[in-house]
């Protein structure tokens with residue numbers, strides 16, 4: 283069995299069985315070694331409540347197994363069948379406007395409904411009983427993209443229970459939610475609801491508490507299935523496909539800890555170098571959510587995904603380069619949504635490995651080339667069952683010296699109503715920071731601020747509006763001990779209850795940063811502010827006062843003229859910088875360059891950056907591999923030494939990489 287997994291979602295139940303024979307033949311031809319079955323297949327597996335039809339799945343799994351293709355088995359619980367909706371209307375989700383949704387699409391379920399939860403565990407158990415020890419089984423893929431949030435009486439009931447457990451008393455709830463504002467004081471638990479449609483701005487603490495609750499509810503659903511499956515299928519690792527940003531309805535760190543390994547879906551949203559930067563972002567998030575462990579790319583698209591309702595084709599070779607990026611950054615498998623394009627249905631135009639045109643197509647030829655390429659890299663991967671679980675410690679598969687702070691709370695806080703500016707938001711700020719590091723040739727991790735900072739030389743903190751006591755304390759300890767940090771405007775303004783630290787904004791980090799932010803001065807659309815080092819700021823500025831820091835740059839115009847714009851403070855053995863505006867791209871890059879240099883972080887490989895990606899990762903059995911991928915349209919040069927993974931030739935020195943080409947060398 284190959285160790286580096288290659289394949290995709292496969293729904294044989296949507297096709298006559300003659301087509302299955304062609305499927306396995308083409309899978310062999312393409313080097314596919316893994317098929318993910320059962321995603322959304324509930325009505326084919328349980329056509330009536332309690333009556334299972336496993337015959338087709340038995341035959342499909344046997345056929346794949348006979349052809350040497352392993353199976354990732356999904357539980358179909360993201361799409362309950364129509365019989366479920368009719369029998370259990372309370373198992374359907376309600377929108378924030380109070381509309382109860384009905385089947386007809388997917389993800390139409392209510393995670394707070396006992397009937398839904400019981401039905402989900404029942405089908406998961408039935409699948410595990412039947413297939414849990416099947417020799418073709420590679421892993422479990424529970425549910426699909428946990429991320430459904432709904433409202434309604436069942437959700438309100440669960441939310442109240444969560445609030446009672448969190449706050450213990452109504453007095454505490456009223457304090458935390460600051461309900462004296464706008465007459466929101468609660469005098470009985472029954473008065474508390476999930477934040478549904480309301481007249482004007484909602485209570486921000488109620489909102490973030492609901493997001494935390496809803497994320498835990500999904501985690502409970504996941505845990506129930508994990509328990510059901512692990513008991514009956516002890517040998518197969520359990521995971522679910524995390525949906526990567528742009529939306530966030532779960533806590534990826536908590537999901538990572540619950541999983542045997544992290545698996546993600548990532549759909550690149552641009553062509554060329556920008557697309558490559560986006561793929562690297564997805565891969566670095568995936569690795570980080572598993573604590574640095576190997577992970578799986580569970581879904582990607584053979585072409586670009588629908589962007590703004592438009593199908594965009596990938597340029598030749600892009601699917602291969604993207605896949606190599608993921609492997610370089612720690613993936614032990616590269617899988618697609620999906621194997622064969624459906625002839626009808628809502629996603630009939632979603633690109634796949636075997637398109638509507640059939641195997642005589644550019645896409646399928648590229649899939650075959652990808653299969654051959656990955657086949658030569660098998661020694662990179664480990665058998666899935668041997669991958670250490672997230673949080674088990676151990677050496678990370680890729681070592682990064684720089685990390686970007688990431689937390690669901692920070693994301694949600696930045697989405698709060700009533701903030702002083704329409705800022706770019708957490709995800710955009712994080713993506714910009716990651717892209718700048720990628721362009722400069724650095725591999726980046728994402729990190730929680732409250733754990734494990736010591737392994738990094740530099741920690742970047744963009745748009746981290748809410749910081750918990752534990753985060754504040756851990757960052758302070760890290761810097762005092764010699765760590766370097768850059769904190770961006772407005773970060774550390776709120777605590778976990780979204781109460782503003784009084785005395786100055788960014789107040790949670792103020793002592794470490796050595797500044798007092800007396801007043802905010804967000805900029806109007808199109809308004810800019812100049813700095814004395816030639817930089818320009820947009821979107822945001824602040825009246826900053828030095829309280830132990832020194833000014834690295836000052837504003838020279840606007841309301842904030844003369845005030846510090848960028849500051850630095852020696853804090854213990856470390857260095858803490860603060861940036862009080864959104865710097866233009868060149869100034870942003872220059873700032874990162876300075877921060878990296880001060881922290882002693884050089885690019886991971888000579889020549890890397892500007893679209894030439896060079897990443898070193900651990901292979902199996904102590905080997906390590908260096909991947910060099912040229913995403914640009916010009917020839918680039920990389921310094922490599924080791925054995926060429928494709929030709930076996932010894933490489934030592936400068937290697938020319940033509941536009942769009944790549945090299946992989948193995949160092950023993």
Ligand code: GLA
Pocket residue numbers: none
């Ligand atoms: C109105 C309301 C106030 C306050 C302001 C904010 O004037 O009466 O309570 O909300 O708007 O602009």
Ligand code: GLA
Pocket residue numbers: 426427547549581587619629632
């Ligand atoms: C998600 C789902 C897939 C498919 C793709 C389309 O990743 O898991 O089933 O719908 O989106 O992009």
